[in-house]
Amino acid sequence: MIHIAVHDMTCGHCASRISKAVRETDAAARCDIDLAAKRVRIASAEPAAALVAAISEAGFTPALEKEVA
Ligand SMILES: [Cu+2]
Numbered sequence: 621m622i623h624i625a626v627h628d629m630t631c632g633h634c635a636s637r638i639s640k641a642v643r644e645t646d647a648a649a650r651c652d653i654d655l656a657a658k659r660v661r662i663a664s665a666e667p668a669a670a671l672v673a674a675i676s677e678a679g680f681t682p683a684l685e686k687e688v689a
C-alpha cells in the first residue's frame with residue numbers, strides 16, 4: 621500500500637482527477653482517497669515514484685509518505 625499526501629487536493633473534482641491519473645498509470649490499481657485528510661492510499665504493482673509522478677502531472681503536489689508491503 622502506497623500512502624501519498626496531496627495537500628492541494630481540496631474537493632471531489634480534485635479527487636476524481638487524481639483517481640483518473642492513478643488508473644491511467646495502473647488500470648488495476650485500487651485507490652482510496654480521504655479528502656478530509658488529503659491523503660491517497662493506493663494498492664498497485666507500479667512503483668510509488670510512477671504514481672507520484674502521475675499525480676504531479678495531473679497538476680497536484682503529491683508527497684510520498686510511506687510504502688507498506
Ligand atoms: Cu478540487
